[in-house]
Amino acid sequence: METQKKSSIFRFFPYTQGFRGRFLTAFLMVVVAVVANYMTPQVIRVTVDSVINSEPFNLPGFLVGWIESIGGRETLRQHIVLCALASLAFAALSGLANYSSRMNLARACEGTVARVRDTLFDHIQHLPYAWHNAHQTGDIIQRCTQDVDLIRNFVSDQLMEVVRTVLLILVSLALMFSMNVELSLVVTAFLPGVFLLSLVFYVIVGKKFQRADETEGELTALVQENLTGVRVVRAFGRERFEIDRFNRKNQEFTDMWVNLGGIMGFNWGLGDFCAGFQVLVILVVGAFFVEAGNLTAGEFLAFTAYNSMLVWPVRNLGRLLSELSKTSISATRLFDILDAEEEADPPGALTPPLTGDIVFSHVDFGYGAGEVLEDVSFTIKAGTTFGILGATGSGKSTLMALLDRLYQLPRGQGTITIGGVDIRDIQLSHLRKNIGIVLQEPFLFSKTFRESISDGSPRKDLETVRRYAKLAVIDDAIESFAQGYETPIGERGVTISGGQKQRVAIARMLMQDTPIKIFDDSLSAVDMETDQKIRRSIQKNVRGTTILIAHRITTLMNADQILVLDHGRVAQLGTHQQLSQQEGIYKRIFDMQKGTEQ
Numbered sequence: 001m002e003t004q005k006k007s008s009i010f011r012f013f014p015y016t017q018g019f020r021g022r023f024l025t026a027f028l029m030v031v032v033a034v035v036a037n038y039m040t041p042q043v044i045r046v047t048v049d050s051v052i053n054s055e056p057f058n059l060p061g062f063l064v065g066w067i068e069s070i071g072g073r074e075t076l077r078q079h080i081v082l083c084a085l086a087s088l089a090f091a092a093l094s095g096l097a098n099y100s101s102r103m104n105l106a107r108a109c110e111g112t113v114a115r116v117r118d119t120l121f122d123h124i125q126h127l128p129y130a131w132h133n134a135h136q137t138g139d140i141i142q143r144c145t146q147d148v149d150l151i152r153n154f155v156s157d158q159l160m161e162v163v164r165t166v167l168l169i170l171v172s173l174a175l176m177f178s179m180n181v182e183l184s185l186v187v188t189a190f191l192p193g194v195f196l197l198s199l200v201f202y203v204i205v206g207k208k209f210q211r212a213d214e215t216e217g218e219l220t221a222l223v224q225e226n227l228t229g230v231r232v233v234r235a236f237g238r239e240r241f242e243i244d245r246f247n248r249k250n251q252e253f254t255d256m257w258v259n260l261g262g263i264m265g266f267n268w269g270l271g272d273f274c275a276g277f278q279v280l281v282i283l284v285v286g287a288f289f290v291e292a293g294n295l296t297a298g299e300f301l302a303f304t305a306y307n308s309m310l311v312w313p314v315r316n317l318g319r320l321l322s323e324l325s326k327t328s329i330s331a332t333r334l335f336d337i338l339d340a341e342e343e344a345d346p347p348g349a350l351t352p353p354l355t356g357d358i359v360f361s362h363v364d365f366g367y368g369a370g371e372v373l374e375d376v377s378f379t380i381k382a383g384t385t386f387g388i389l390g391a392t393g394s395g396k397s398t399l400m401a402l403l404d405r406l407y408q409l410p411r412g413q414g415t416i417t418i419g420g421v422d423i424r425d426i427q428l429s430h431l432r433k434n435i436g437i438v439l440q441e442p443f444l445f446s447k448t449f450r451e452s453i454s455d456g457s458p459r460k461d462l463e464t465v466r467r468y469a470k471l472a473v474i475d476d477a478i479e480s481f482a483q484g485y486e487t488p489i490g491e492r493g494v495t496i497s498g499g500q501k502q503r504v505a506i507a508r509m510l511m512q513d514t515p516i517k518i519f520d521d522s523l524s525a526v527d528m529e530t531d532q533k534i535r536r537s538i539q540k541n542v543r544g545t546t547i548l549i550a551h552r553i554t555t556l557m558n559a560d561q562i563l564v565l566d567h568g569r570v571a572q573l574g575t576h577q578q579l580s581q582q583e584g585i586y587k588r589i590f591d592m593q594k595g596t597e598q
Contacts, residue, residue: 009324009331012151015115022108029101030160034167036094038175040087041305045179047083049298051076101160109156113148120144120334126342129406138221143337146216147330154327162320168313172306179299186285187307190278194271194314201267205260209326212256213333219249275311282307343405349427354434355515356419357382358403358545363414365395365402372398373568376414380561385539385546387556389586390565396549399565400518404435418516436514438522442505449478450485453507465511471541472507473533474500498525506534515544523555531555553590562586 016023049055051073057063067076076082124140169191176184226233226242233242286303289295295303358380365373373395380386390396401407403416405428416423423431444452453469454460462485469475469485477500481487489496489504496504502525509517517538523531535558538546548556556562557576564572564579564586572584579586 009154009328011335012112012116012155012331015112015119016108019108019111022104026101026105026108026160027163029097029104030163031167033094033097033101034164034171036090036097038168038171038306038309039090041302041309042175043083043087043090044305045296045298045302047080047298048301049296051080051083053297055296055298105156105160109152112155113152116151116334117144117148120148120337123338123340123342127337127340128343128408129401131340136217136221136225138219138224139217140337141224142217142220143330143333147213147333150327150330151334154323158320158323158327161316162324165313165316165320169310172310172313176303176306176310179303180289180295183282183286183289183295183303187278187282187310190274190281191314194274197267197271197274201263205263205325208256208260208263209329212253212260213326213329215249215253215256219246219253222246222249275314278311279304279307343428345427346425349430350421350425351427351430352419352421353515354418354426354431355382355544356421357417358516359415359417360399361415361417363399363402363409363416365398365407365409365413371568373402376565376568376570378563378570378573380545380547382419382545383543384560385548385558387559387562388547388549388565389551389553389556389562389589390571394565395568396565397520400437400520400547400549403516403518404437405431433512434514435516435518436509436512437518437520438502438505438509440502440521440524442501442522444489444501444504446488446490448483448486448488449481449504452489452504453511455508465507468507468511469504471510471534471537472503473530473537474503474507477503499527499530502526503530503534510538510542516547517542517544518547518549520549521551523550523552528552528554553586553593 046057050057057067057073067073121144124144173184173188176187222245226246233239282304286295286300290297290300360379361377363373363376364371376395376399388396388399398407402409403423405423409416409424411424418426445455447455449469450460450462450465453465465485466475469478478485478487502522506519506522523534526534531552531554535555539558548559550556553576559576562572562574562576562579563570564584566585572579572582572586574582580590581587
């Protein structure tokens, strides 16, 4: 795992395909900009030593030949502006090269990061339901937004800064050594100390940045959870509790960054002192060299310029290493998602018609903390209505989650077949397209009624949408809104009641026209009269196998067969008439509910 953390940034290389030419151009332009930038002190050196004074021209032969061809030293003295123009030309070249580098890098970086985002979103869509249950939504959002932005910022701002810093150091030292070896060795003596300081800083802040990033994810998850459950917060007067909880987590997050700020401030302060001391030493030693005749005035000016230009790249190592630390943590967090195994079909996955009997045979299943289902066996005949009754936590919803393969039933823990075919051998997308589910708390996207009902179906004309809305007994309620079917229902259906949300979800599922339909306590928020209307409407107009999970006996009593679960085991199985006359859970609940209704 540690090896992965160290190399995770480089794992983004495949995502640069198609943009590598621009990255290379940006790199070459950085080289041009650095070289052009470092030519200005050389122009100053030549101007002072060989134009103003009479030192021989210490230049490449072709430049000396060109100077001689235009009249030599005297011409340059009479037209000193030529030296200024040379300096200006190098500055212009550096500016143009920097512009080209930035433009190419921006295009390459944004294209690469867009590909990363697309890959992340696509991958998350194919991760198992169990993975989503094990990860907080807020943390996933934080990874896919801020962590991706940290990667983008590093590539767009810091990556070329690393190249620039290395080039600045190498070019500075090369030019310094070409002018005076002894003074250059004095400069070089400072570099290991500064680099060691940066390295120690990198090691210290690495783990702190990781914890700060994780805490930010927890803070984001807390906010997301609060906003999602705003109705519960208001209903139970939990505002003060939620505010205090947020304040504690926010204070923890703030303290972490204050601590990091202190460490970074100490690093920068110590680094600034070392840089200032280095400049002072070079000024003093360089002055002695000039006095001794070992260094010309022009070389001293150029040398001090290069030393000043060298200070920032060496100091910049600490900042770059800290950014590298943060980026490495973000990259690791992103690849924690990308390395998660997607749902996959077995080789030769089947796509049979899912219209046969559904058979659960000796099914055992648990979520890790104990068995939820134990030796569960029953058969749902094709085309019939099957009811499931049981207390909270008895395993009713788990049965349907296994049927839809939201959770995978391990080999050796029983089988679930449809038409004689083990569902583990059926193509996952085919299975889920043929099973429609309505949950007790359905999720509705922030769309209009019409768009919400037609989700998952290509038939989006209003008449078709209305037909399925009528089946779910929601048409009249929708028409009562001023905009009718074009009324926005708000995020998660916040503008409509719980019963209306359930009925919209039922209409959405019915419109998919799947051969298997599951109602997982999806009539709990409607009154008994509406419940009866919906069941009669579905029974009369909808074909296929229907599975009803409910706590109300009245919802299940017309089912062809009813299964009673008790602590994950099959307690009873039969028709309403049979079960209501047997001593057991069903009769006890029936008698209680019948007495309540009376």
